[in-house]
Amino acid sequence: MALIASLKNAGSPVFALVDCNNFYCSCERVFRPDLARRPVVVLSNNDGCVIARSAEAKALGIAMGAPYFKFRSRLERSGTAVFSSNYALYGDMSSRVMSVLSSYTPDMEIYSIDEAFLRLDGLAGRRLDAHAQAMRRQVRQWTGIPVSVGIGITKTLAKVASRVCKATPACDGVFDMTRYRDSAPAMDRILDSVPVEDVWGVGRRHAARLAARGVFSARQLRDLPDDWVRRHMTVTGLHTVLELRGIPCLELEAAPAPRRTIVSSRSFGHPVEERSDAHEAVADYMTRAAAKLRRESLLAQSVGVFVRTNAFRQEDSQYANFVTDTLERPTDYTPHLLRRAAALLDRIYREGFRYKKVGVMLSGLEPKFGRQGNLLDCLPGEAEKDKARDALMQVSDALNARYGRGTVRYAAGGAGEERRWHMRQAFRSPRYTTTWEELAVVG
Ligand SMILES: [Mg+2]
Known part of the structure; x- marks a missing residue:
């Protein structure tokens, strides 16, 4: 069965998006196991506003970008652990996660501090699922960071899969959309559940224009006429739409573009x-x-x-x-x-x-x-x-x-x-992994 499935997929690309869950909060928790079940938030430079929230903090209704001074008493009352951002720690944890991932495929694009695209061509069905689960387990075991994996036949669909995965606990951290590639009703249902502004590359600017045309879901976007999309969203928008239809337009960026x-x-x-x-x-x-x-x-x-x-x-x-x-x-x-x-x-x-x-x-x-x-x-x-x-x-x-x-x-x-001008960082955790004086002490 698995063999048939993988033969069927032979030759078409398979993209996985690996995304670290609530990355900054997860980094803080690695060295503070006592925070495993407590809500955690991380603040922007100068402790201005909330830039990362653990699942528990999201459940408390702490919004992304919430100004710290406004929510301070609410955070205190709920026993939320508050951290200043600690980029030395996050950067180092990121490179550890990426180096584990790179052992699973020769083709990988580091997309951001907490996300990477991987090509997993040639795998399908249960083998693909097992591969993704093994990857997840190993990242967790070696770095302490929980990740979720979304899989699709284009980068844009992998992004959709990752979003569905995070919203659906039953997925257990992996959602493989390539399983549904030949089932139009299943694809429709999945894409119906994704608001159009959450589609990779659409953004708020296009979302307004799309709403004016009555387009609110990823499925409606996928079914728009090409010429309308090209006219209003340029060729970049057309690529997004084609990718939602399962036609790959975007390759992995092998090396980050040279800096300007x-x-x-x-x-x-x-x-x-x-x-x-x-x-x-x-x-x-x-x-x-x-x-x-x-x-x-x-x-x-x-x-x-x-x-x-x-x-x-x-x-x-x-x-x-x-x-x-x-x-x-x-x-x-x-x-x-x-x-x-x-x-x-x-x-x-x-x-x-x-x-x-x-x-x-x-x-x-x-x-x-x-x-x-x-x-x-x-x-x-x-x-x-x-x-x-x-x-x-x-x-x-x-x-x-x-x-x-x-x-x-x-x-x-x-x-x-x-230095009087220095950033305000009242709650920064130790730079556990990059500074000798701040290493975690055991015992
Ligand atoms: Mg993330």
């Missing part, structure tokens, strides 16, 4: 009114951006700095500015980037404003290796200097990776705790 820019910026926990504080923040963000540049073996040709006040504080005078500058030669050397960023900040910084946000941008990115030489590279001694700079950056990156970010830092970035 690196932006590093945050909103401040408290308004910044001192030039020296703004300089520290710019230096800190540039240090991070440069480290990211080197991790991806890129060089930047252009540096940008931006500043802005808080537009929501109408009683304050408002100012925003952005300036960029081109470097003589592309670089990934932090001290050069810091010097340039500091000069740019001085060009746009104005006294007398309360700044809410500053940030840096690196653009004109190109691969470090195999790039075309620049006339300046040929100046006497320049190659040796480059080598020394590379060695210095490698050592400081390695120390920071091993002992925690900020082990080696630049004096311009300010000295740790006294």
